[in-house]
Amino acid sequence: MTVMEDVQSPVTSNSHKRSMSWWDSLYTGKPLKLSSHGWDFTNNKGPFQLLFTAATLKNYTDSLELRRFSCRSISFDNCDFDGEFTSDVSNGDITFAKCNFSRCDFGGTVWRGVKFNECKFERCSFTLAEFEDCNFIECAWADITLSGTETKLPNTLISNPDKFISAAYTNLNKEILSRNNTNPSYQKMRLESTKATFSRTLLKNAESHGNEDAYYNALKTHLNQSLKSRAKKTAYELFLGKDIISNFWSFLAALLEILLINITGSLNSWGKSIARPAIIGLSLTLFFGLLYGYIDKNYATGIIKGFDITFLVGYTKHSNNDISQNMQVLYGVNAFFGLWWYAILVPTIINRISRVN
Structure with missing residues (x-):
């Protein structure tokens, strides 16, 4: 069965971002001539200045009777994408793994249920793009353009949202x-x-x-x-x-x-760890206990005092007018850290239980 011709006649990019959108990471001040290209990368692992459409992907998968489409280790440079990329055009799942996208425009596209695994997006524009039920797992991001109203991410998972957010670009x-x-x-x-x-x-x-x-x-x-x-x-x-x-x-x-x-x-760990605040609580108890033991020349009594004050069960028992102001300040500091620790530990436990349930 023959596969349709990959390369077609040159076309002008339907995106004005490179020539007019001065705030966009793709902006160069001039339009870009692109050639429409198919999805067979056997002889081209680094497509440059090409247009990839959902229609040509549909033709490619149908001609080879593929049940899914997987693209691995391909470097797209100054390429545009167009159309709706769904399971209908690939007869199954669409996956990009370890691919590089540099100065690529995803504007005007819709992606549904597509997986991007360990891909890199550098100076790419996601304005006017929609990713629904997609997964971006351990992807790398650099200078990407987003729009709060025109970039849609319904039910899409990004495994490293901190890196995705920090990579947002404006001129x-x-x-x-x-x-x-x-x-x-x-x-x-x-x-x-x-x-x-x-x-x-x-x-x-x-x-x-x-x-x-x-x-x-x-x-x-x-x-x-x-x-x-x-x-x-x-x-x-x-x-x-x-x-x-x-x-x-x-x-x-x-x-x-x-x-x-x-x-x-x-x-x-932002609510993820119960062990960390528990260890911190025990460390606070031990630290202040040893400090009180050194001051009182009795470490056993000091550990008990550190427990009482850190866990807020015996602060008033130890703090009274008969002790020096320095000791009252020390007890106050101990009680403050104990209260802070307690206010972190209890909600963390409740939150973890609630998440599991």
């Missing part, structure tokens, strides 16, 4: 921005807002479709990104001179929240 070239009546501060503010939107979407998807590592990674990403977005917005308004006092305190509050939430999150 910060001052000369280009000035020609378009904007500036780097505004673009950064908009970018952080877009990243916050996607962090919330990825968390929602990971709740029902991801494994434990993906879920807690998404939780960490969302908590941090929402605060970063708030900090960047207030910083931009300070730059414009709006509500200086209010925005100044809001900015400081956001930075403080980022610091505290990361310290707290690290104590229980």
Whole structure:
């Protein structure tokens, strides 16, 4: 059975991103001539400036009577994709494994149930693209363009959402921005807002479709990104001179929240680990117990005192007006860390049980 001709006549890319979308990672200021190409990569492991469509994939799989389509170790450079890539066009699953996508445009495409395993996306544009029920497992990301309203990810799992979010790109070239009546501060503010939107979407998807590592990674990403977005917005308004006092305190509050939430999150691996806060609690008890034992010259009594105060069961028994102010301060510090630890451990246990149920 013959396979349809891979290479067809040159066409102009239907995307204006390279020539007009100055904020996009694909932007070069000029259009790109592409040649339509089929999906047989036997003699071409590095397709360059080619257009790949769902229609040609359908023709290819039908001609070979394939029950699934798998693309492995292919490097797409300055390529565009077009159409709806679903199980209908491949007669089964569509999988990309260890493929590289460089300066590729996914705009105008729909991908349903497609798996991307250990692929790399560099300076790719996902605006106007939809990925439904897709999996991106251990993929690498660099300078990708997203749109909070035009990039759709319904029920799509990304195993490393932190790297996906941090790779989001916007053009910060001052000369280009000035020609378009904007500036780097505004673009950064908009970018952080877009990243916050996607962090919330990825968390929602990971709740029902991801494994434990993906879920807690998404939780960490969302908590941090929402605060970063708030900090960047207030910083931009300070730059414009709006509500200086209010925005100044809001900015400081956001930075403080980022610091505290990361310290707290690290104590229980963002809710994933019960063992870590348990070990920290025992370490606190031992540390303060040995310290009290050294001060009182009785380590057995010191360990008991460290347990009482850290676990908040005997703080009032040991803290009274007869002890020095220095000891009262030490007891207070011990009780504070004990309370903080307790407030982390108990919700972590409840959350883990709730997740399992």
